[in-house]
Amino acid sequence: MTDPLKRIAILGSTGSIGTQTLEVIRNQKDTFSVEVLTSFNNAALLAKQVREFSPNVVVIGDESKLDMLRRELSSLPVKIFAGEEALSQVVQMNEIDIVLTALVGYAGLKPTLSAIRAGKHIALANKETLVVAGELVTGLARKHSVNIYPVDSEHSAIFQCMAGEWNNPIEKIYLTASGGPFRGKDRNFLSSVKKEQALKHPNWDMGAKITVDSATLMNKGLEMIEARWLFGLRPEQIDVIVHPQSIVHSLVQYEDGSLKAQMGLPDMKLPIQYALGYPKRLKNSFTRFDFLKYPSLTFEKADTDTFRNLVLATEALQKGGNLPCIINAANEVAVEAFLKDQTGFLQMSDIIEYCMMKIPWMEHPTYDDYVETDRETRKLAASRLSSFRPVSVT
Ligand code: NAD
Ligand code: MG
Numbered sequence: 232m233t234d235p236l237k238r239i240a241i242l243g244s245t246g247s248i249g250t251q252t253l254e255v256i257r258n259q260k261d262t263f264s265v266e267v268l269t270s271f272n273n274a275a276l277l278a279k280q281v282r283e284f285s286p287n288v289v290v291i292g293d294e295s296k297l298d299m300l301r302r303e304l305s306s307l308p309v310k311i312f313a314g315e316e317a318l319s320q321v322v323q324m325n326e327i328d329i330v331l332t333a334l335v336g337y338a339g340l341k342p343t344l345s346a347i348r349a350g351k352h353i354a355l356a357n358k359e360t361l362v363v364a365g366e367l368v369t370g371l372a373r374k375h376s377v378n379i380y381p382v383d384s385e386h387s388a389i390f391q392c393m394a395g396e397w398n399n400p401i402e403k404i405y406l407t408a409s410g411g412p413f414r415g416k417d418r419n420f421l422s423s424v425k426k427e428q429a430l431k432h433p434n435w436d437m438g439a440k441i442t443v444d445s446a447t448l449m450n451k452g453l454e455m456i457e458a459r460w461l462f463g464l465r466p467e468q469i470d471v472i473v474h475p476q477s478i479v480h481s482l483v484q485y486e487d488g489s490l491k492a493q494m495g496l497p498d499m500k501l502p503i504q505y506a507l508g509y510p511k512r513l514k515n516s517f518t519r520f521d522f523l524k525y526p527s528l529t530f531e532k533a534d535t536d537t538f539r540n541l542v543l544a545t546e547a548l549q550k551g552g553n554l555p556c557i558i559n560a561a562n563e564v565a566v567e568a569f570l571k572d573q574t575g576f577l578q579m580s581d582i583i584e585y586c587m588m589k590i591p592w593m594e595h596p597t598y599d600d601y602v603e604t605d606r607e608t609r610k611l612a613a614s615r616l617s618s619f620r621p622v623s624v625t
Contacts, residue, residue, distance in 0.1 A: 452544020
């Protein structure tokens with residue numbers, strides 16, 4: 232007897248992870264069906280995806296695009312909604328088995344909580360959700376017997392290394408980092424880099440926000456916090472090692488000293504497919520690894536003197552409470568400004584550090600406290616930003 236189709240909702244289907252998820256599903260039509268697709272404002276691509284995958288529901292975040300989407304899809308039986316609130320409602324639909332969260336930033340928190348409350352399993356790409364409110368989200372998932380499957384490649388690697396080891400405690404994990412486009416550069420060089428340089432990642436093709444986070448190493452800092460909550464680890468059990476080839480996706484060390492690593496070409500389709508297909512490994516024809524093209528895999532220490540975001544995120548990991556929420560909000564404001572050429576590369580860390588010092592720390596925040604912390608931090612980061620003189624870029 233064949234298994235029933237797993238019915239998927241994709242939040243952020245028009246982005247880098249969203250489109251790669253649809254590529255996976257296109258090749259696994261006997262395993263998955265698409266129930267919900269959403270985009271913030273890319274109505275044209277969303278309409279094209281609807282024609283191919285026939286979901287029951289679509290949501291467009293930007294309400295001004297609703298009429299256009301309705302016109303585009305007028306001949307199809309799909310239900311169309313708009314606005315932020317609609318996201319949190321549609322994820323509760325009976326017809327959904329798994330919600331894949333591929334939207335960017337803090338916006339992922341509310342719909343994820345809503346999906347968990349409705350008992351939907353989560354395939355989590357949106358790491359910011361766990362950074363902001365990891366304790367709350369994982370606690371709620373336990374209460375509703377919901378699984379959170381990692382999509383982030385490092386966390387998928389850790390999860391794959393844990394298979395068959397559920398009763399063996401982890402001693403520590405190593406998250407691998409490519410080092411980004413500025414590995415080996417000094418602060419003098421970084422003082423004048425522009426977004427065009429930061430957006431050229433050596434190994435991965437991703438959305439703009441995470442690409443800048445990879446260049447500043449904030450991405451690895453956020454991933455340390457994400458790992459803490461996903462795997463129930465203490466901060467001192469989480470380490471980062473730079474591995475420029477991005478072939479070893481991360482490692483787990485057990486109490487006998489043995490290390491397990493998960494390896495493969497840098498291709499997000501694999502962790503996406505593992506999260507959706509778990510516990511099955513589905514057959515596919517993705518490009519296979521060729522050892523002779525990678526005669527050496529190398530490892531080095533992260534340069535925390537140059538890339539201060541990693542130090543700031545480690546402090547947030549250790550101190551906990553609302554501090555990770557503070558660094559996330561300040562970072563979102565800083566990265567958006569950097570992408571608009573409104574601040575320099577190094578100033579991004581200054582803004583984050585300033586907010587960490589000024590926003591009151593809370594040990595056990597409630598959901599409302601996180602909302603307030605996020606709002607206050609964004610306000611403070613924006614005012615700090617405007618107090619900087621325009622950066623001169625050579
Ligand atoms: P992206 O910018 O390419 O796509 C984001 C998607 O979310 C788009 O469909 C966009 O329309 C939608 N969206 C953006 N803001 C929204 C909002 N406020 N409300 C509703 N929808 C919104 O981003 P991405 O690179 O696909 O990353 C998505 C998430 O996955 C991020 O949290 C990122 O850290 C994580 N992630 C991405 C990769 C990768 O390879 N791209 C790898 C690991 C983790
Ligand atoms: Mg990652």
